[in-house]
Amino acid sequence: MVKYIASQIGRFALLLLAVAVVTFALVSLSPVDPLQANVGQAALLGMSEEKRAALAAWWGADTPMHERFIAWAGGLLQGDMGTSLRYNAPVADVIASRAANSLVLMAAAWVVSGMLGFALGVAAALNEGRLIDRFVKGYCFVLAASPTFWVGLLLLMVFSVWLGWFPLGFSVPVGVAAADVTFADALHHMALPAITLSVVGVANVALHTRAKALDVLAIDYVRFARARGEGRGQAMVRHGLRNLALPALTLQCAQIAEIFGGSVLVEEVFSYPGLGQAAVTAGLGGDVALLAGIALVSAALVFAGNLAANLIYGLVDPRMRPVRKLARATAAVGVPSAGATFGPSASPEASAVETTPPIPPASDERTPR
Known part of the structure; x- marks a missing residue:
């Protein structure tokens, strides 16, 4: 460790x-x-x-x-x-004042896109070839080819300009003092940017989960469970979801970098004061100190996501724990692990002695016909 x-x-x-x-x-x-x-x-x-x-x-x-x-x-x-x-x-103060908005926005989009994408992928696999499967695939193909800023502009035009359900931008109401801003106000302003990031991030997770779910449904033990009378959904829940967890976690943790990159465009479209908007301002103004600070923070977020995926692997599958993988690699090259003994004599020479019982000599007697 x-x-x-x-x-x-x-x-x-x-x-x-x-x-x-x-x-x-x-x-x-x-x-x-x-x-x-x-x-x-x-x-x-x-x-x-x-x-x-x-x-x-x-x-x-x-x-x-x-x-x-x-x-x-x-x-x-x-x-x-x-x-x-x-x-x-100071760069630290600028990042601290804007990190809360960006982290809450990205966390909401990350959770919603992961859960919705996983559910849509499993539902499409269970209904392969049906209307639900065709709808999910069409939805994912369209959004996978759509730029994030274009989706944001479309949602802004429909739900903010035409319907008036959401504000046009910013993270708080205009003209309201910071002390008078309620949690509902902040949530109302964050909803549409989070929805934009979520609907775009669903596509990759749903398509990947659908492909893996179809592979799981074709495995022998799932087919055996179906032969015993279990339904397609019941067999997936009892025997397939655990196998889908690892690839889904891998893709979801890898999406942290994509969500951060998408948040830069979304924050510009919705004038949302976060790290993405600060990064654009720093890049256009040549503010290298601020841009480098934001780049380090984003790199730390991506690294933390990959590290979290490795640690969660161990909870889902004990064989994927780092200590076990290190022990298997050590045993593969013939190096004893810490605390290992070498037999009664506790010496490497004694461990090299062949312990397989001797093979008895072949008998000269012929087997009678």
Whole structure:
């Protein structure tokens, strides 16, 4: 277990390092001029050369990328994520103020898409070739090919503009003080963005679950259960759902990255103040400190999702536990596990002695005919 934890920590550190380097490199190669993007073309032309140089030094526009990265990484190791030049506030404060909205939005979409996709996939498999199966497949194929922002615009136009069931955007009512915002208000503003992320994320889970469910229904022990008189649904519930749990968990935990990427577009469409909207603002303004901080947070979320999947595997199937897998790998190469003994003499030499009983010599007597 100690080796497993150490390997996961090492992988996590390498992942954060790679994300930080790639983020700084992309921002440095971007054609966005931080001065022009944040000050404005007209204001920049009216400035003196001395003021332009001072602003360039403040924004780090003339500093080489590796020097900025080293300075930022040194501050990060001390707990300082830098200062957001776009919001004129510490990066940690900007992320903390917007993380709650994004995490609640993504968590709701993740849970709803996973449960609904799993249920639709199982229902389609149990009714293969029928109307329900054709409806689920058509629904999934259409949504799998639909961009997230287009679905968001469509839902916004129908349910907010035409029907007026949901607000046009933002996370709280306009003109209401933060102290007067109720939980119902926040839930009402979050509902349509969460629905957008959920209906788009259902497609992959439902199609994958349907394919796996059809494979499970064709297994011999399920067919034997059907031969004993169990119905198709009863056989799936008693013998098939456990086999569908592992692949469904794998796909659902892998969808965390897709949901975070979709939340960036959804938050822009609905003007929802979250990490996605802050990332777009930082990218358009060349705010590398804020963009790198958000990239690290998103990488941590994706890594946590994959790690959670590995740990949940052990609860569903004990054979998938990390300690057991490590013990099997150790035994496969012939290395004794910790605490193992080598027989009565407790020595490796004694364990190498052949313990198979000797084969008796062949008799010379012929079998009588």
